[in-house]
Amino acid sequence: xxxxxxxxxxxxxxxxTPLCVGLDPRWDSxxxxxxxxxxxxxxGKAYAYEEFCIRALDIVAPLVAVVKPQSAFFEACGPAxxxxxxxxxxxxxxxxxxxxxxxxxxxxxxxxxxxxEAAFHVFDADALTVNPYLGRDSIEPFLKVxxxxxxxxxxxxxxxxxxxxxxxxLSCNNQPLYQQVSAAVKQWSHEQLGTHGYGDVGAVxxxxxxxxxxxxxxxxxxxxxxxxGFGAQGAMAEDTANAFDxxxxxxxxxxxxxxxxxxxxxxxxxxxxxENAARSAIRxxxxxxxxxxxxxx
Amino acid sequence: xxxxxxxxxxxxxxxxTPLCVGLDPRWDSxxxxxxxxxxxxxxGKAYAYEEFCIRALDIVAPLVAVVKPQSAFFEACGPAxxxxxxxxxxxxxxxxxxxxxxxxxxxxxxxxxxxxEAAFHVFDADALTVNPYLGRDSIEPFLKVxxxxxxxxxxxxxxxxxxxxxxxxLSCNNQPLYQQVSAAVKQWSHEQLGTHGYGDVGAVxxxxxxxxxxxxxxxxxxxxxxxxGFGAQGAMAEDTANAFDxxxxxxxxxxxxxxxxxxxxxxxxxxxxxENAARSAIRxxxxxxxxxxxxxx
Numbered sequence: 156x157x158x159x160x161x162x163x164x165x166x167x168x169x170x171x172t173p174l175c176v177g178l179d180p181r182w183d184s185x186x187x188x189x190x191x192x193x194x195x196x197x198x199g200k201a202y203a204y205e206e207f208c209i210r211a212l213d214i215v216a217p218l219v220a221v222v223k224p225q226s227a228f229f230e231a232c233g234p235a236x237x238x239x240x241x242x243x244x245x246x247x248x249x250x251x252x253x254x255x256x257x258x259x260x261x262x263x264x265x266x267x268x269x270x271x272e273a274a275f276h277v278f279d280a281d282a283l284t285v286n287p288y289l290g291r292d293s294i295e296p297f298l299k300v301x302x303x304x305x306x307x308x309x310x311x312x313x314x315x316x317x318x319x320x321x322x323x324x325l326s327c328n329n330q331p332l333y334q335q336v337s338a339a340v341k342q343w344s345h346e347q348l349g350t351h352g353y354g355d356v357g358a359v360x361x362x363x364x365x366x367x368x369x370x371x372x373x374x375x376x377x378x379x380x381x382x383x384g385f386g387a388q389g390a391m392a393e394d395t396a397n398a399f400d401x402x403x404x405x406x407x408x409x410x411x412x413x414x415x416x417x418x419x420x421x422x423x424x425x426x427x428x429x430e431n432a433a434r435s436a437i438r439x440x441x442x443x444x445x446x447x448x449x450x451x452x
Numbered sequence: 453x454x455x456x457x458x459x460x461x462x463x464x465x466x467x468x469t470p471l472c473v474g475l476d477p478r479w480d481s482x483x484x485x486x487x488x489x490x491x492x493x494x495x496g497k498a499y500a501y502e503e504f505c506i507r508a509l510d511i512v513a514p515l516v517a518v519v520k521p522q523s524a525f526f527e528a529c530g531p532a533x534x535x536x537x538x539x540x541x542x543x544x545x546x547x548x549x550x551x552x553x554x555x556x557x558x559x560x561x562x563x564x565x566x567x568x569e570a571a572f573h574v575f576d577a578d579a580l581t582v583n584p585y586l587g588r589d590s591i592e593p594f595l596k597v598x599x600x601x602x603x604x605x606x607x608x609x610x611x612x613x614x615x616x617x618x619x620x621x622l623s624c625n626n627q628p629l630y631q632q633v634s635a636a637v638k639q640w641s642h643e644q645l646g647t648h649g650y651g652d653v654g655a656v657x658x659x660x661x662x663x664x665x666x667x668x669x670x671x672x673x674x675x676x677x678x679x680x681g682f683g684a685q686g687a688m689a690e691d692t693a694n695a696f697d698x699x700x701x702x703x704x705x706x707x708x709x710x711x712x713x714x715x716x717x718x719x720x721x722x723x724x725x726x727e728n729a730a731r732s733a734i735r736x737x738x739x740x741x742x743x744x745x746x747x748x749x
Binding site: 265266292321 | 530533567583608620
């Protein structure tokens with residue numbers, strides 16, 4: 156079975172871009188036509204999210220290697236939302252996309268294993284985001300289930316929100332907490348390196364802290380980065396530059412709202428606007444970061 | 453609308469016990485008759501979890517005030533599991549039980565709001581467990597949605613697992629990280645105190661660290677504690693004693709496996725064994741902690 160990092164890197168090389176499209180179906184931002192067709196009952200919202208995300212996948216699948224569905228929006232629709240998420244994950248897989256299920260799960264022992272089963276067996280995700288606060292033995296059950304299937308994890312290290320520093324920047328034994336977490340991520344990741352030299356445990360590091368991104372990249376060779384914050388959260392393509400290795404690999408850069416709901420879409424139908432926004436984000440990353448080298452290989 | 457902490461404390465006083473029954477339906481531990489009836493497909497497991505938890509609720513509802521369904525096990529059954537969890541939550545509510553949905557959610561902004569909507573609108577939980585790693589602005593959306601409905605949060609502070617100290621015990625500005633988190637919990641909690649003097653943001657503090665429990669109790673007057681670790685995880689009733697205030701209030705003590713799947717159930721049918729285990733846990737807490745005073749009032 157293929158190592159997660161190898162699959163991801165091969166897919167990024169094929170598509171020649173590190174852009175990851177976040178599938179965050181916010182009700183208020185959906186195209187009016189889709190909202191009207193399904194209505195705003197929980198079931199209706201779930202159908203609307205499914206239709207919207209699947210049509211968005213149809214557009215971005217030829218352009219990018221990775222998508223990141225956000226579990227929260229689907230969960231807010233109850234059981235119908237869970238079914239919708241399942242359909243979206245299946246469609247992404249049918250397109251051969253690498254899927255990162257963004258669910259930030261965390262628990263211990265058999266409970267953590269149950270979350271891992273949900274992510275890797277039920278939703279068949281290639282990778283899952285997890286929260287490290289509970290420590291090593293809360294990550295191990297995810298690794299146990301995931302590694303048996305060649306799947307990966309992205310551990311929250313330094314998040315992109317304004318208040319993310321409240322705990323993550325606290326000085327712990329003369330290092331900010333996030334560096335203590337990233338040291339642990341390095342250990343977990345290096346337990347199982349793929350043929351491209353990257354491990355199956357990655358780090359979530361926000362693009363809104365560009366200097367820290369550079370420091371963490373330095374600290375974590377061989378660790379894949381999932382970089383949120385690009386686009387609607389305010390980071391520019393150049394702010395993500397420090398996430399890449401010299402070959403333009405080692406990181407995927409997520410954008411959700413700026414691609415699904417672009418603000419400069421006047422006169423376009425929504426699908427043209429999504430394609431336009433995705434192409435523009437890909438171009439930005441290619442010109443402002445080492446990811447530009449991917450296009451040359 | 454009633455304040456969460458007032459509702460919880462009134463319910464605990466009525467039932468005269470701080471015991472919280474954790475609904476963790478582990479497939480391998482379920483009664484053979486229930487497993488056979490439904491089979492081990494995802495759908496079958498979901499039906500089995502629903503039947504088991506609802507029959508367990510029928511037994512414990514007259515005895516305790518609070519139950520804590522564990523989302524992970526239901527999620528591992530896919531959409532059918534989400535429906536099962538919904539039915540279990542409904543039954544608990546119909547019994548007038550206070551429900552703590554254990555899902556350890558965490559995210560930022562509208563994504564965190566979506567999780568809060570799932571917990572408080574869809575599943576109609578009285579409280580939700582959340583993970584603090586992302587900081588203040590990751591807690592606020594949960595508070596915004598929850599407070600409008602009189603619901604509460606339990607923030608992970610010091611967890612009961614062996615490796616919980618890896619980050620939680622790191623010395624940050626001369627205090628262990630968990631004390632930095634508990635200081636934040638105190639602030640959030642004291643923003644909105646109920647008439648019994650407790651806030652609507654509680655703390656998860658494991659019973660497996662009895663001395664720390666005492667220190668955190670000292671640090672957090674007016675903050676409700678959710679104490680896991682009692683029973684199968686190895687803590688005794690007396691280890692939870694430090695969680696209570698002088699009136700025997702201020703804490704709920706969770707036990708899951710030791711009640712649902714008691715080991716000393718020879719010769720009893722499983723329902724008699726569950727009732728027996730619940731009564732014995734209630735007795736233990738009453739004799740070994742200040743919660744005994746509840747029976748006298």
